[in-house]
Amino acid sequence: MTTWVLLLLVLLACSVTGTQAGLVEKGRDLVVSWFNQALNVLPKFNARSLMTWFFHFNDNVFFTLYRRNCEPKRIVVGNIESLADSCLSSEVKTKIIIHGWLSAEDNYYSDLMKKAFLEAHDYNVITADWSWYSYNFYTFARFSIDYVAPEIAKFVEFIVDAGIHPDDVHILGHSLGAHIAGLAGFEMKVNVSRITGMDPAMPLIFGDESHRLDATDAQFVDIIHTSRYTLGVNEAYGHADFYPNGGGPLQPGCGLELGVCTHSRSYRYYIESIHNEKGFMALKCDGWWHFTHQNCSSTYDYMGEGVSHSARGKFYLRTATKPPYALGDIWWRSTNIEGNKDPPLPLSNITRNKSSALTQKERFLSPTIEDYPTLLN
Structure with missing residues (x-):
């Protein structure tokens, strides 16, 4: 109570x-x-031993490998035969997708992400299914992540022992799945290349970095915030934290809906970025107020698949209200402000991951999305 x-x-x-x-x-x-x-x-008390014994966590987390021109294959940790019979290859990079609460490995967004990755490149795409626990009361699902995460860690260590290099492993998690990814990174003996948190869940996520996603969980951790103050965390826990449209609590096109629409936008934005790596250009800034008042540094990076692993800090950007959401650099370039005959600002005026201040003229010429009314329809 x-x-x-x-x-x-x-x-x-x-x-x-x-x-x-x-x-x-x-x-x-x-x-x-x-x-x-x-x-x-x-x-x-030894909660992990008790919970693992009672709920059989190690028997109810499943991993399925998808490759181009190969049949999907279930891989069982410790089962060399299941690995040998699969198309897992150390020659390509590995993407591991972890779903969130009330979801499963074959849910709409996980399926879209899996297909987008396979269309873009010949990856090892692996879905982690913990739906036996996620399809439950939120409280149960939330406290299950501390026991699901070690199973993810064991799996990663298993495929690394089989020849997959940690530098080629990228784990992506949505909502509670983002924290599972982080806890798995904290647990495993290897340091994977990247963990992406798509709107990490906020409710009942308390404690230090050992209980949630954090920048120490991988070589590089990037986070997309779309429903802060409601379903998603507000704090910048990663190396690079992206706040599209201020990070919420509302996202354009979702109306006043504070639930699934805003929370799932992180998934949608990332999936779109797989085919458009430079579509979600974002500026490093102290906050949304500074961004909307053009008071940011000139450091920029790309939200989603195209982010640089050297990115550090909080980044802000705007999106369209419906697909395609990416605006590229359109909100940056100057508009035909009355009395202004200057040409659009070239992107060479700003630098990627290099700090320098915008000039007053550049700030004045930096448009907002309201300057592009057709994108709001």
Whole structure:
């Protein structure tokens, strides 16, 4: 009962506009502090051993490999024969997709992402299915991730032992799946190249980095925030954190819907970026207010598949209201402002991952999405 009351307080406190972000963060920090103090006085016991024995976690997390021109193949950790019978190759990069709550390996977005990767390149695309736990009450699913993640870690170590190089492994997770990816990275003995968190879940995610996705979980961690203050976290936990349209709580085209639409946009944006790696250009900035007032550095990068592993900090961008969502650099280039006869600003005026300030003229010429009304239809 206490847990649900605390969750309600967190969600209530978080359902506000971006201008109240400072107050929200202070209030939420207080609630989190109370929650952690409550956890510290709970009896200590070997929860992992008990939960693993009772729910058979190691028997209910499944991995399926997809390759071009190959039949899908279920790979079982420790089963060399299942590996030998598959098309797993150390010659190509490996993408591991982890779904979120109330979802499965064959859900709409996971399936779209799998197909997009295979269309783009000849990858090892692996889906991790923990739907036995995700199709349950949120509280159960949330506390299951601490026991599902080690199974993901064992799988990664298994394929690495079989010849897959950690530098070629990229794990992507949505919602609770993002935290599973992070916890798996924390657990495994190898350091994979990249973990991408697509709108990591916020409800009941408390504690330090050992209980959630964090920049220490892989060589490079990038995060896309689309429903902050409601279903997704607001904090910048990665090496590079992207906040399209301010990161929420609303996304253009979702109306006032604070649930599935905004939460799933992270999936949609990333899937689109697989075929358009330079479509989601984003500026490094201190916050959304600074971005909307053209008060950012000139450092930029690309949200999604095309991000540079050297990217560091918080990045902001705008998107269209419907597919295709990517605006490229259109919001950057100058518009025909009355009285302004200057040509569009070349992209050479800004630098990728190199800090320098925008000139006043560049700030003035930087348009907003409202300058492109056709994109709002």
